[in-house]
């Protein structure tokens with residue numbers, strides 16, 4: 213459409229000048245990014261633990277490392293999305309405050325298997341043990357590998373204290389508070405005595421989503437009108 217009205221910021225001028233179009237596009241993307249990212253630095257919901265969420269204990273922490281080492285996160289997400297179908301299947305949707313103790317978080321992006329963010333307490337330890345050793349015993353068409361060797365790997369010689377100290381320094385940089393007390397670090401090796409990688413990964417799984425779900429149930433009891441807390 214021809215127009216004689218050639219103001220500097222008319223669309224025509226921008227669209228016909230490749231360099232100007234690129235610069236304006238970059239400015240728009242930068243502005244949009246900053247508007248989304250900067251408020252997160254000041255939002256407590258991203259730096260403070262959600263209700264009921266606590267740091268993992270020593271055994272659960274080793275279990276988390278087994279989970280990472282064995283690639284479980286390649287098939288399992290830990291992030292319930294804000295969709296009715298997800299909430300009905302898995303439970304309350306995930307909030308940022310649930311991941312403040314995770315370095316790195318394990319939200320994942322692929323789901324070959326179900327989401328595990330709320331799997332804690334859904335099955336017994338014995339069920340997990342049997343399922344990990346042979347998933348096809350329960351779901352004949354399951355493509356989950358059988359993790360038979362986890363039961364034979366002792367974890368008592370893991371360098372758990374160093375890992376906890378490293379997490380402490382990361383968490384202090386992030387929030388100004390350490391994650392573990394000196395006492396918890398001192399007691400950690402005791403907790404791993406006689407435990408296997410299988411025990412550890414089960415302890416980790418059984419803790420997933422438990423604290424947050426319990427805290428929500430408490431809140432809902434106190435305030436029967438809201439099903440989810442407002443994201444603040």
Ligand code: HEC
Nearest residue numbers: 282283284287324325326331347351354355356357359413
């Ligand atoms: C190749 C993909 C794959 C990998 C790797 C994998 N899984 Fe699975 N997982 C599945 C599938 C598929 C299912 C659903 C069928 C079943 O229960 O076996 C499943 C189911 C599960 C369940 C039951 C979840 C529920 O709500 O019923 C748990 C718990 C689980 N996996 C834990 C693990 C752990 C722990 C690891 C790592 C040690 C792991 N998975 C590795 C694919 C995988």
